[in-house]
Amino acid sequence: MRKKRKGSEADTGENAQEEVLPTCDFKVSNVRSHYSLEDYNRLKKRCKEDVGKEPVTSFKSRLAGIATAPPCGASSSLVLPGRGLKRKIGCIDVATQMGRKNRFEDDYILGDAIGRGKFGSVWLCKSKVTGVEFACKTLQKGEETVHREVEIMQHLSGHPGVVTLHAVYEELDCFQLVMELCSGGRLIDEMIDEGQCSEQRAANIFKDVMLVIKYCHEMGVVHRDIKPENILLVNSGKMKLADFGLAMRISNGQTLSGLAGSPAYVAPEVLLGNYSKKVDIWSAGVLLHALLVGGLPFQGDSLEAVFEAIKNVKLDFHTGIWDSISKPARDLVARMLTRDVSARITADEVLRIVKPIFTKLLLNLSNCAWASMDFVLHRAHLKDICPSDQKQRIKVGAGSSEEDLNQHPSDSLSCKSEEQDECGLVDALAVAISHVKISEPKRSRLCGPTGPIEQQCSSNNLCRAF
Numbered sequence: 001m002r003k004k005r006k007g008s009e010a011d012t013g014e015n016a017q018e019e020v021l022p023t024c025d026f027k028v029s030n031v032r033s034h035y036s037l038e039d040y041n042r043l044k045k046r047c048k049e050d051v052g053k054e055p056v057t058s059f060k061s062r063l064a065g066i067a068t069a070p071p072c073g074a075s076s077s078l079v080l081p082g083r084g085l086k087r088k089i090g091c092i093d094v095a096t097q098m099g100r101k102n103r104f105e106d107d108y109i110l111g112d113a114i115g116r117g118k119f120g121s122v123w124l125c126k127s128k129v130t131g132v133e134f135a136c137k138t139l140q141k142g143e144e145t146v147h148r149e150v151e152i153m154q155h156l157s158g159h160p161g162v163v164t165l166h167a168v169y170e171e172l173d174c175f176q177l178v179m180e181l182c183s184g185g186r187l188i189d190e191m192i193d194e195g196q197c198s199e200q201r202a203a204n205i206f207k208d209v210m211l212v213i214k215y216c217h218e219m220g221v222v223h224r225d226i227k228p229e230n231i232l233l234v235n236s237g238k239m240k241l242a243d244f245g246l247a248m249r250i251s252n253g254q255t256l257s258g259l260a261g262s263p264a265y266v267a268p269e270v271l272l273g274n275y276s277k278k279v280d281i282w283s284a285g286v287l288l289h290a291l292l293v294g295g296l297p298f299q300g301d302s303l304e305a306v307f308e309a310i311k312n313v314k315l316d317f318h319t320g321i322w323d324s325i326s327k328p329a330r331d332l333v334a335r336m337l338t339r340d341v342s343a344r345i346t347a348d349e350v351l352r353i354v355k356p357i358f359t360k361l362l363l364n365l366s367n368c369a370w371a372s373m374d375f376v377l378h379r380a381h382l383k384d385i386c387p388s389d390q391k392q393r394i395k396v397g398a399g400s401s402e403e404d405l406n407q408h409p410s411d412s413l414s415c416k417s418e419e420q421d422e423c424g425l426v427d428a429l430a431v432a433i434s435h436v437k438i439s440e441p442k443r444s445r446l447c448g449p450t451g452p453i454e455q456q457c458s459s460n461n462l463c464r465a466f
């Protein structure tokens, strides 16, 4: 059975600070020395069951067919803030009038599976008319955020850094999202496979990630799950931001309160239940940290420990591997990982800083960093791998499958030395935790009759299209 995607309630009121954490918080009692992801899964299941008690909007009575979203112009970097939204909505309007009666199989030939996420499978498919290949993501109905994901992808589609959504087909029990194919795989796999990445490539990717985050924010979208698993690569080597399953529309001054994201990348204010767009800056800061030094900044042997580290650990940028990193680059990470949200820099500011230090950054990104990340990530995924085996190259399959996540992390390790085992386990847990997606239970229907989410939906042509 598929996992429920969760929503997050937008909170525009002044009482945002008083918003309580979701009923199913994901804290676990640390009764065991090592935290098992099974505990976490059990908790999630319980939440899911709670969620299941809420009514789910039925879209079956709505129009069947497809809502096609053609690319909205080649370069949406031309889209100016403020004007962009209108253009995009115009784009959806036109799109939703097209080809409603068609079925997916009328237009595409389904190919092999190319990825599997926690919420959907992704397949290769080919247009019967043009022969062009696409990626097709199947999302089961009954999950309110499916509609939000589609709507937000349509809203953002057209930017060179966002996976373009070409068409959406509604079937009896699912939606088929036809997306631009990113045949270069995921950034995280590149890190694992290559171990070393050229310094220039790392810096270019980071800059592109920041450009797309800036675009999302200008378009009134917070992604909430920035991490290398969600950064896909195309053959040109460019990156595309994917997986908008946790993304939310957000207007200026609006705050969100739902627990959402991936633990290792989640911003401290998310844990406090009152946050805004700057959570993406924090997550990108975690990514930059990983790129620079090959490890996650906030680690622990349980979710609680990771969250505690996120809230309290003071990062030391003056010792160890940081000695080899330029001061501007260190400062940038520090300013992105600032807990004081108002002091944390914006995407715009990051880009302004990145430009002058770009050359310096290139010079200082350590190849070793990528090698050590390779080591840590391998230890998280592979069986029978010890430090001495760290250069062993085994391709990790696309997507962190549910089985991977359900597997107890200690199953992945069989180092002989107890000390190595312990260190490895903590590393493995830290990385395993980075693959877990957290979310709050559904509290409001996407297109429900009342509430803040419906207000967002009022400008949501896709909701109307369904």
Ligand SMILES: Nc1ncnc2c1ncn2[C@@H]1O[C@H](COP(=O)(O)OP(=O)(O)OP(=O)(O)O)[C@@H](O)[C@H]1O
Pocket (backbone or CB within 6 Å): 114, 115, 116, 117, 118, 119, 120, 121, 122, 135, 137, 163, 179, 180, 181, 182, 183, 185, 186, 229, 230, 232, 242, 243, 244, 245, 398, 399, 400, 437
């Ligand atoms: N446009 C695409 N082109 C190529 N591969 C893709 C594309 N979109 C997704 N994939 C592959 O499918 C996997 C799962 O996709 P996605 O992350 O969108 O699903 P999800 O269920 O939301 O995942 P998650 O487990 O991160 O929540 C990706 O990790 C990637 O390997």
